[in-house]
Amino acid sequence: MGIRDDAAEVRARGWRTLAALHGLIDTALEKALQAEHRLSVVEYTVLEALSRQDGWHMRMQQLARAAALSSSATTRLVTRLEDRGLLSRYLCADDRRGIYTELTPEGRDLLTAARPVHDATLESTLARAAEVPELAPLVGALAELKGGTAGA
Amino acid sequence: MGIRDDAAEVRARGWRTLAALHGLIDTALEKALQAEHRLSVVEYTVLEALSRQDGWHMRMQQLARAAALSSSATTRLVTRLEDRGLLSRYLCADDRRGIYTELTPEGRDLLTAARPVHDATLESTLARAAEVPELAPLVGALAELKGGTAGA
DNA sequence: CAGAGGTACTTGCACAGACAGGTAATCCGC
């Protein structure tokens, strides 16, 4: 075929828009969280995911999926946070291969402090993105989404 | 305030959904392009951005914005692609600080070969995402987007 | 035309991530 599929082009444009918006938000959050609390976006994501957990403990692999990270990256990420005293590891009794992670009080405090920064940055960045013609429709669509949380 | 702002929670959920979908697509594209053509997603993005340019040449900074990369990363990325003979640098005459990059015939060929892989992976990944309840609405919204290309 | 200030790209360095390979624990068929 000589001409490119139209639907493919539409999907590609959508993907570029998605990537652009993601990059914008990600960069803004990264800078804000780093500046205010020495946290990266993934680190915040992990703390946040842990805090949304019922018993506030998760296994490494759950964490890896929640953060969209490889297991090796998860190991080091948890190590970093553990070294800072924000969470603690402990073996789970029933399956001794598994390792639970749990927020420490310090971790919860830091999360409580960081959440407003996160939320404010998210809000202002979305507002800024809504000013960009190419991004505006996606920002609008995002606001319309209902339902539960992805990536848990 | 004790209770968290509702709108903030909605935005945070939207952001998590966006990030999850982005991660899914990004990982899938990365693996497919890497396996088939030894290209990373950013590398493909750059080649693609170049090919969509009128005269098929861009300055480093345009490239940096198109790929959502820092200028240092762009330098190294262009160097990699240049070493592989996929694009070439040349100084622009009117502003000798600036450097134009241009696809070589090899670069165009590789892009032509990689595009079907990219598009097919994107399609199948979006289809897979549409099966996930949390992601489906966003996938649907993405298909509805009109208009030009972001990140150019 | 000299010099200050800004812009475009490159480079040194440090850090986070992926992949492959390793160890410890669990599960399953016999």
Add this chain to the structure above:
DNA sequence: GCGGATTACCTGTCTGTGCAAGTACCTCTG
């Protein structure tokens, strides 16, 4: 209960990225 397959996590190594500093060039002012 033994041995093989699988699972969960950790570690060595390499690659890619951002930041800060450096170089070359342009522009503007006097």
